[in-house]
Amino acid sequence: MIMESWIQELKFPQLDIPVTVNHVTPVMPFGPIKATHGDTLYLSNLDNMIGARVFTPTIYFFRENISYCKEGVNIVEVFRDALAKVLVPYYPFSGRLRETKSGKMEVFFEPNQGALIVDAKTEMTINDLGDLEVPNPAWCTLIYRFSDEEDYKVVDMPLVIAQVTKFSCGGFSLGLRLCHCLCDGFGAMQFVSAWAATAREGKCFEKKTRLPINFRTTFVAKNMMTPLKFVAGTTITTPKPCWDRECLKPRDPPLVRFPHIEFMRTDDESNLTATLWESKPVQKCYRINEDFQNLLKKQAQLDDGQAFTTFEAMSAHIWRSWVKALDVKPLDYELRLTFSVNARQKLIDPPLKKGFYGNVVCVACATSKVSQLKEGKLSNIAGLVRKARNSVSEEYVRSTIDYIEVDRPTRLEFAGKLTITQWTRFSIYECADFGWGFPVYAGPIDITPTPQVCVILPDGGASVNKSFLVCICLSESAALRFRDNLFELS
Incomplete structure (x- = not known):
């Protein structure tokens, strides 16, 4: 039984996206955090799984529906300032990873660490990218990597790396790399949600009727809410972030009850x-x-x-x-x-x-x-x-x-x-x-x-x-x- 009408193969265009990086800026926590120079944080064995020792790159595209240019709001500043505020309750993301003698990773804190935000631009428009439906390897220039960065490197790297790329049409992309050692997919959504809510709080909006989530179209993006001006905001974290990795410590002595054929x-x-x-x-x-x-x-x-x-x-x-x-x-x-x-x-x-x-x-x-x-x-x-x-x-x-x-x-x-x-x-x-x-x-x-x-x-x-x-x-x-x-x- 062939069901071709119910399955659609999606193509992605072959592209070359030239990007100019304007600034690479460290982002420090906006206020005091619960860690000082020399402090460390324990990571569980689930955080230390070999498959978690990676950065997970994700990208978010926003079309040319933004009035920030009229109001003089710099979108990179919005992302940067909100990230600085969120790094206070989510302070582990402002640290770095290092490997201990036992082969495990831990978070450590020293001065001048922080996250990283990249201000970039391209002369292309978002429409030049074609239908934004499926992953496209051509988008790699919209995700920041250091020129000498090794594959799978997580040690001594910023744990949040965000590239905001402005397109000539007024749209933009957020290319985000979060270190998997600090969070799984659900944890990453919690962090991004707090960052987004804090960014929204940092602006004054004229609220409009929200449409159902399924209708993720340009119409929704244009009409959900209209930014009027940028104002100082407060940090929004719901729920309150909890580290508490010690609750997942191994037993003493360890007790392996399953063959774990997955490994x-x-x-x-x-x-x-x-x-x-x-x-x-x-x-x-x-x-x-x-x-x-x-x-x-x-x-x-x-x-x-x-x-x-x-x-x-x-x-x-x-x-x-x-x-x-x-x-x-x-x-x-x-x-x-x-x-x-x-x-x-x-x-x-x-x-x-x-x-x-x-x-x-x-x-x-x-x-x-x-x-x-x-x-x-x-x-x-x-x-x-x-x-x-x-x-x-x-x-x-x-x-x-x-x-x-x-x-x-x-x-x-x-x-x-x-x-x-x-x-x-x-x-x-x-x-x-x-x-x-x-x-x-x-x-x-x-x-x-x-x-x-x-x-x-x-x-x-x-x-x-x-x-x-x-x-x-x-x-x-x-x-x-x-x-x-x-x-x-x-």
């Missing part, structure tokens, strides 16, 4: 890696509408009527389509599917304090032989996903913390693995109203460096039908097969 070192005895890199991977993105999602869940439904969630059914379908597209062999080779589970509600003894913004995600892992994925029922594969998700209990979280304490992984393991990252759980659009309405696009810029990662993104367009985007990297030939498998339900 297991395995030799790639399949043709998977060679097939993935047979030619340069390319990014492919598909919009999946609600009709297809419902049909997929119906196909996955068990004989007893038990239903699967959209994520469970979709993950199973993506995993199966990916394996078929790559024609993985041998058939008895065991593959892994990993994905993050928000463990906040799992922690009961003691519960996390409100406002905790650290890493509280555990990696769930489903396993299956190649033959079972190629030939098995969708319901059986979805059942593996559900079993992996349900396995993340409070004890599993504690066991993960202890596992990392005992056997600290020093590299990411990709052998026989596909990782699905779900961004639809994050309020990435809703939290980013800095005073000019919701962005027209919010999300990652490029997924091509990670060909064994599939990203599920919210659809930022006028998405009345609850569609979402599936983005994945494959060679051109494998991508064609993946598309055919994705479109087809038996």
Whole structure:
């Protein structure tokens, strides 16, 4: 059964975006913070997972709907001043990371650290970028990197790096890099939401009727609220940020109760890696509408009527389509599917304090032989996903913390693995109203460096039908097969 009308492949234009950097400015906390020279902060083992030792680049585009030019308001100043205020309650973001003798990271404080804000411009207009629907590697110039910066460097780096790029049409982008060691996706949304609320508070607005969030169009951005003038504002933090990483310390002695196959070192005895890199991977993105999602869940439904969630059914379908597209062999080779589970509600003894913004995600892992994925029922594969998700209990979280304490992984393991990252759980659009309405696009810029990662993104367009985007990297030939498998339900 071919459902091409329910799945739309989205293209992105090949671009060259010349950017001029005007100023690179440190941003210090606006007032006294709860740390002085020489102080350190503990990071949990969940913060120290090897996969968290990265910067997560995201970009937000705002169209030419801004009256700041009439009122003489400098948008870079709005972002900078609000960031300085937010760095008081979120003071750990003004520090730096260093590695201890045990191999763990910690936050330390010295004079003249702070965050970084970059004032940039381009002669292009936002319309020159085409449809802002999916990540585009060409946007990399809108995210600031140091000229001599090494890949995956987090030590001694500013932990918040923000580039505001003004387009000639009056629109602008905010390219943001937050260090994953300090926050997971939910924590990042909490930080960005506080920053945005503080920026809005720092301006005087004529309030207008808010339209439903789904209608994220230029009309909304133009009409939600009109800035009148820039005034001094106060810091808005709801909820109040909580550090408290000590509540996630390992047990003494550590007690590892699970095998944690998500971290297991395995030799790639399949043709998977060679097939993935047979030619340069390319990014492919598909919009999946609600009709297809419902049909997929119906196909996955068990004989007893038990239903699967959209994520469970979709993950199973993506995993199966990916394996078929790559024609993985041998058939008895065991593959892994990993994905993050928000463990906040799992922690009961003691519960996390409100406002905790650290890493509280555990990696769930489903396993299956190649033959079972190629030939098995969708319901059986979805059942593996559900079993992996349900396995993340409070004890599993504690066991993960202890596992990392005992056997600290020093590299990411990709052998026989596909990782699905779900961004639809994050309020990435809703939290980013800095005073000019919701962005027209919010999300990652490029997924091509990670060909064994599939990203599920919210659809930022006028998405009345609850569609979402599936983005994945494959060679051109494998991508064609993946598309055919994705479109087809038996």
